[in-house]
Amino acid sequence: MPYRKPMPPAGFGARAPGYNARMTASTQTFDVAVIGGGLVGKSAALALTQGGLRVALLAQPCAPLPPGAVFDARVYALSGSSQALLERLRVWQAIDAARLAPVYDMRVFGDAAAELHFSAYQASVPQLAWIAESSVIERALDAALHFQPNLTWVDARAQSFDATGDAAVIGLANGRVIEADLAVGADGAHSWLRAQIGSKVERRDYRQTGVVANFRAERPHGETAYQWFRDGEIIALLPLPDNHVSLVWSAQTEHANALLKLEPQQLAAEVERVTLGHPGALDCVTPARGFPLALQTVDRLIAPRVALVGDAAHLIHPLAGQGVNLGLRDVAALVDVVTQKEAFRRLGDTVLLRRYERGRREDIRKLVVATDGLQRVFSIPGTIARVVRNTGMALVGSQPLVKRWLVASALG
Structure with missing residues (x-):
């Protein structure tokens, strides 16, 4: 037939x-x-x-990426649920593993000495997330x-x-x-x-702009994602392959405009300053871009x-x-x-x-x-608000069950 x-x-x-x-x-x-x-x-x-x-x-x-570009400026932290969907579509298996970076640890710093540490090992999961360039997945x-x-x-x-x-x-x-x-x-x-x-x-405009750029870091990132809350702004450094890191800086729009005008080496120096030198010296490999933030x-x-x-x-x-x-x-x-x-x-x-x-x-x-809620809490100025925020972070950090619940929620 x-x-x-x-x-x-x-x-x-x-x-x-x-x-x-x-x-x-x-x-x-x-x-x-x-x-x-x-x-x-x-x-x-x-x-x-x-x-x-x-x-x-x-x-x-x-x-395609612009000529000479090493990385896409836009990266995503893909959760376990996103990985599962892409595997179901038989797309994850086709992605070049060399363009993916796992996140095994995450360290979050308040605007004082408070710190939260999330660990894939402690949460009994393979990784907290995968960092992937938007264009690689697309x-x-x-x-x-x-x-x-x-x-x-x-x-x-x-x-x-x-x-x-x-x-x-x-x-x-x-x-x-x-x-x-x-x-x-x-x-x-x-x-x-x-x-x-x-x-x-x-729609509520946060009056912030997300500034993104990629850097080669002097120190190994150890598959760790970092996040700092500083004066109502949020700076994140996400691990990329070959000891590169991706910056996502949620900055007040006026400040973001100033950051976007900086020369690459000037931006790298500013990121080194606000991250307290955690990544060591930085070399900007992807020019900065900005996008408005809103709810x-x-x-x-x-x-x-x-x-x-x-x-x-x-x-x-x-x-x-x-x-x-x-x-x-x-x-x-x-x-x-x-x-x-x-x-x-x-x-x-x-x-x-x-x-x-x-x-x-x-x-x-x-x-x-x-x-x-988090954006609002960390945008409140003043000493009392700072004390309350960092006390809250310390309390969360001392509760393993709460941290595991947060990790499970983030994994979807």
Whole structure:
């Protein structure tokens, strides 16, 4: 008998036999349209298409690093839950291990002598996190996506949206139209799709800018991440391969602007000063970049035939390094809801999507409260506030069970 390509399972909302996602007509029909790329959007697209769905991905492949660049300026601390998702997608196994750095210890210093020490050994986990460049993970996702026959890359901007009928209808800037049972908004903090469904946004500007840069360090970092709270600002040094470190300095915007104007050797000297020489002499290998910091929540994560994930659904302070992990947990939850749906429900069924929203609310709320609360506490000026902060850190440091709970929460 001649070979016949198997159709997707009915529970995924399969369409009629003979359908071709790369049809040339002005209207293309898919099961899911993912708007936005990055780690979260591409992970969502890959997970859904690996599940047998026909997916349109409105995103661009990852751009190469600038000529001469050693590291990507943007790095992430990937938790155990993020690693598990990428392993499930068979992406983690394809990442060059030489571009990853484990975190076995984390040392957090208050604005006095107080210190917190978190240890993977004491918490009985392999590592606290993996430090990875954004582009390294994204290129691995791109490679996996290019091998998916049910995925179509769409190189056009979405400019109109209508979900009043039986499908989500997305008009593109090139005149073409996409129809899908479900549209996934992974298009960032200023999400276009979120605006189309009228989800209300509450945003509070921290009046801070995250300054990021990478350095070669004189002293071995020992797979240890460091964090300092200094006068309402937060400085983190994260381990990278070959004894490099990545800086994330959450600075008041005026101060951040001054830092971004420094020459590389001047910035390195300033980082050496505020980190009390822990890494030794630093040599800047990636020019500094800045991005504004804000807290952002939305009143709903879903609408008929729409689900929001990642920064489109929430934005938190980077002090705990959990933003991308929260977004990847959105992806895992959405995929689980889709794969476990009843056969009679369509992907965009509001009853189905409410399961996703209910499942994500508590995780999002806890991280919003934790990160925003810490940022507020360490921004309060004055001697009394400083004493209270550092007393609290000392108390947490003396409670092994509390520290293990914090590590477990961070691992997802």
